[in-house]
Amino acid sequence: MIRTRQRFTNCFGSDALRFALVSYTAQCDKINLDILRVVGYRQWCNKLWNAVRFAIMKLGYNYSPPQILILETMPFSCKWILSVLNKAISKTVESLEAFEFSDAANTVYAWWQYQFCDVYIEAIKPYFASDNPTFASERAHAQHALWTSLETGLRLLHPLMPFVTEELWQRLPSPKDTERKASIMMCDYPTAIETWTNEKVESEMETVHATVKCMRALRAGLLEKQKSERLPGFALCENNLTSEIVKSHEFEIRTLANLSSLEVFIKGEHAASPGSSVETVNENLKVYLKVEGAINTEAEQEKIRNKLGELHKQKDKLQKMMRVSTYEEKVPANIREDNATKLAKILQEFDFFEKESARLAA
Incomplete structure (x- = not known):
């Protein structure tokens, strides 16, 4: 022993x-x-x-x-x-x-x-x-x-x-x-x-880390020769609060995600650059990585189709529950309000990815 x-x-x-x-x-x-x-x-x-x-x-x-x-x-x-x-x-x-x-x-x-x-x-x-x-x-x-x-x-x-x-x-x-x-x-x-x-700093770092993780995932799906290159990135925010957080920590995101630049936009202000690959960070934030040369359009379309399929299932499940005849009577008001918010976000995501699919097909 x-x-x-x-x-x-x-x-x-x-x-x-x-x-x-x-x-x-x-x-x-x-x-x-x-x-x-x-x-x-x-x-x-x-x-x-x-x-x-x-x-x-x-x-x-x-x-x-x-x-x-x-x-x-x-x-x-x-x-x-x-x-x-x-x-x-x-x-x-x-x-x-x-x-x-x-x-x-x-x-x-x-x-x-x-x-x-x-x-x-x-x-x-x-x-x-x-x-x-x-x-x-x-x-x-x-x-x-x-x-x-x-x-x-x-x-x-x-x-x-x-x-x-x-x-x-x-x-x-x-x-x-x-x-x-x-x-x-x-x-x-x-x-x-x-x-x-510092709870505020920790909360904001969670957003930074999630953004970096998505940027790295996009990079991993690119051509082998571009995996180590510093590529330009874009962040599309749904609201001003998310935009302010991303902008204030642009340096950390660029450093950890190995980006050459990071531009931050609020939805409706700017269209995605051609040749960009997209990834969802959360309901308030999408990130793009611009690829020099042609991206694999079919692979991107397949990723979007899978995402749309997931959203479709979530939407059907939620709508089926909300259509039950006793829903208004038996479900508390706060839960009905949460479900309505969830459905609105799902429909918003669905609309976004349908537009992304059309952009790639153009």
């Missing part, structure tokens, strides 16, 4: 094995250990190393972390990463106190992998791409948020991956005029900071 454990540790590392076992604690006491899961966590350790390496390069040797963060003047992405980190802290502490170790591991993993590495690091890269004075303020704020996120995130992860977090934490610079702890083990465990929470 000891030799088997030593082989696991030598092959995959103590932290990867520890994290995998912790993530299995939601199951019964008998674990069917998947070796590939351990391998995956070992590779994730490499991603943590890369994130810290990126930070050290961008912070520089003379960087000194601030004592206090000025949230009001921070870029949008910096406010967002601190807000979601705050939520991750609260949920992790709650899970650990309830001995739900698997939930704690999943929460920390999700923040590091899907929010910090996949989104935040990518969003701030343009600030460090050159010494452009235009980004001087954003670059400084991004450094502070980057250091704070890393230092706090490592302390949050430490009980689950003690060795790699200790090594990485020791490499981070420490604030001046404060005594550095000898080890991360001697640091306080993170607690939620009320001022970091």
Whole structure:
């Protein structure tokens, strides 16, 4: 048994094995250990190393972390990463106190992998791409948020991956005029900071992320030679509120979706550019990606036909329910109002995609 454990540790590392076992604690006491899961966590350790390496390069040797963060003047992405980190802290502490170790591991993993590495690091890269004075303020704020996120995130992860977090934490610079702890083990465990929470920023980032996801889906469906090119994008908004959100976060959308430009229009103001492929973000937002050269019209038409089929089923189901003779008497007024709104949106979507089909056929 000891030799088997030593082989696991030598092959995959103590932290990867520890994290995998912790993530299995939601199951019964008998674990069917998947070796590939351990391998995956070992590779994730490499991603943590890369994130810290990126930070050290961008912070520089003379960087000194601030004592206090000025949230009001921070870029949008910096406010967002601190807000979601705050939520991750609260949920992790709650899970650990309830001995739900698997939930704690999943929460920390999700923040590091899907929010910090996949989104935040990518969003701030343009600030460090050159010494452009235009980004001087954003670059400084991004450094502070980057250091704070890393230092706090490592302390949050430490009980689950003690060795790699200790090594990485020791490499981070420490604030001046404060005594550095000898080890991360001697640091306080993170607690939620009320001022970091920003529900408005998180809500707007959901729109940004959904928009980027749709842009990436359009790119994936293009010709192979154009998958890595920076293409122009368009956003068609149903109302002023959606338009303002997209316009205010144009920089983040262009960066994360790898666009050369992003033009934002309100419905009725502008027609889609020829050679554009469309994707629905939500009922208030459609996005287009302009393709140089001819697009696959048949594939686009097939996508629209499928969407129209889904909308037709939804419309028929809703109308059938609303035509029942006792509908007005038995269904509460608020539900009838919701159903009428849903039907109006479905008909609006149906009209939009019929026009898109006609545009492609022209």
